[in-house]
Amino acid sequence: MDSCLKSEPGTSAKPLMEILHDCADGYKKFTALKAALEMRVFEQLTVPRTPEELAETLGTDPGLTENLCRILVSLGLIVREKGCYKNSDLSSTYLTAGSPLHQREVILNLANGLKLWEQLPGILQSGPIVASEEQYFANNLIHSLAREALCGELQRTVGLVTRCVEFEKARKLLDLGGGHGLYAIAFAAANPNIRAYVYDFPDVAQDTRQYIKEFRANRVEVLQGNFFQDDLAEGYDVVFFASNPGGKNRHLVPKIYSCMNEGGLFINKHCFYSPEEYSKSALLDMEWSLTGFAGAAKENRVYSFAGDLFFEDYLALLQEYFNIIEIHQAPDFAGYPLSKIGDTLDSKIIIGTKKTGAE
Numbered sequence: 001m002d003s004c005l006k007s008e009p010g011t012s013a014k015p016l017m018e019i020l021h022d023c024a025d026g027y028k029k030f031t032a033l034k035a036a037l038e039m040r041v042f043e044q045l046t047v048p049r050t051p052e053e054l055a056e057t058l059g060t061d062p063g064l065t066e067n068l069c070r071i072l073v074s075l076g077l078i079v080r081e082k083g084c085y086k087n088s089d090l091s092s093t094y095l096t097a098g099s100p101l102h103q104r105e106v107i108l109n110l111a112n113g114l115k116l117w118e119q120l121p122g123i124l125q126s127g128p129i130v131a132s133e134e135q136y137f138a139n140n141l142i143h144s145l146a147r148e149a150l151c152g153e154l155q156r157t158v159g160l161v162t163r164c165v166e167f168e169k170a171r172k173l174l175d176l177g178g179g180h181g182l183y184a185i186a187f188a189a190a191n192p193n194i195r196a197y198v199y200d201f202p203d204v205a206q207d208t209r210q211y212i213k214e215f216r217a218n219r220v221e222v223l224q225g226n227f228f229q230d231d232l233a234e235g236y237d238v239v240f241f242a243s244n245p246g247g248k249n250r251h252l253v254p255k256i257y258s259c260m261n262e263g264g265l266f267i268n269k270h271c272f273y274s275p276e277e278y279s280k281s282a283l284l285d286m287e288w289s290l291t292g293f294a295g296a297a298k299e300n301r302v303y304s305f306a307g308d309l310f311f312e313d314y315l316a317l318l319q320e321y322f323n324i325i326e327i328h329q330a331p332d333f334a335g336y337p338l339s340k341i342g343d344t345l346d347s348k349i350i351i352g353t354k355k356t357g358a359e
């Protein structure tokens with residue numbers, strides 16, 4: 001015991017302290033950012049204010065408010081000029097409630113995810129927190145995905161599809177498991193002849209309608225159902241299928257094929273695995289495994305479900321039904337590695353046209 005007081009440890013504590021520093025630093029920054037959002041600091045700082053003015057408007061302690069402002073300056077979220085604070089371009093664009101690009105839902109979703117992590121010891125003992133698939137999606141996740149997609153991934157993805165000649169000729173589009181429906185909304189906006197249908201669970205429909213209203217998309221409608229069990233209707237010239245359970249499942253391929261017109265365009269946008277691939281991220285695998293669906297069984301790697309095919313096998317299956325015209329890798333379209341869903345993780349976009357007589 002005494003030797004512990006006299007000599008330094010044989011193993012340096014530096015790597016451990018670095019881990020702890022990163023943990024504490026990230027947590028404090030996140031908490032400060034979330035507090036600023038909750039207190040509506042960014043709404044107040046659309047005009048320059050002194051710390052005293054800001055504290056008075058918010059009803060907060062002036063000294064602590066100044067501390068918060070200094071943290072936000074260090075993060076590049078506000079700037080200080082002539083004794084006043086005001087929003088930076090970053091926060092004006094992404095953190096003020098009036099902006100269509102605001103990321104409040106993404107931050108809320110990250111906070112919800114961290115609350116789940118706090119339950120990790122119990123989850124390790126008793127297994128994932130299970131909800132119905134419908135309940136799982138009918139929370140803030142849809143809004144978080146929507147706002148995050150608007151940061152660039154949606155525009156890049158839509159750009160890759162709309163340049164296809166088949167898209168120009170299309171009249172009827174299905175956004176399968178479309179959730180927020182922003183992809184359908186953007187596709188309809190890009191082609192005035194398109195009527196688009198967002199297919200999702202009934203519980204998600206009201207959220208989808210909210211986005212249809214926000215973007216005044218009068219050629220976009222909602223279809224309610226469970227694509228594993230229900231009919232998809234028919235006559236689609238384009239089917240867009242992104243980030244869904246079933247996105248790598250063999251049983252949905254013939255079903256999608258049957259709902260399309262000859263020569264129609266099928267776009268599959270998912271995160272695939274190859275047989276030799278063990279994991280894409282240990283942290284994301286754990287986050288994925290904290291919750292389960294009653295309905296589509298998750299596997300313990302991020303974005304994996306029971307019955308998923310590996311990329312090569314899924315592509316071979318698709319080739320029986322579609323002529324594959326383009327495959328895009330994540331850097332061509334994906335967003336930034338930010339939240340648990342919507343990151344770059346080897347996602348691919350596969351674009352094919354419907355073959356004749358593959359039934």
Ligand SMILES: C[S@@+](CC[C@H](N)C(=O)[O-])C[C@H]1O[C@@H](n2cnc3c(N)ncnc32)[C@H](O)[C@@H]1O
Nearest residue numbers: 137145177178179200201225226227228242243
């Ligand atoms: C991760 S979100 C993806 C939303 C959108 N496609 C995107 O890429 O941002 C998955 C969506 O698929 C829907 N979904 C999942 N399983 C479904 C099923 N069996 N039938 C219909 N919709 C389903 C969920 O409700 C959710 O809105």
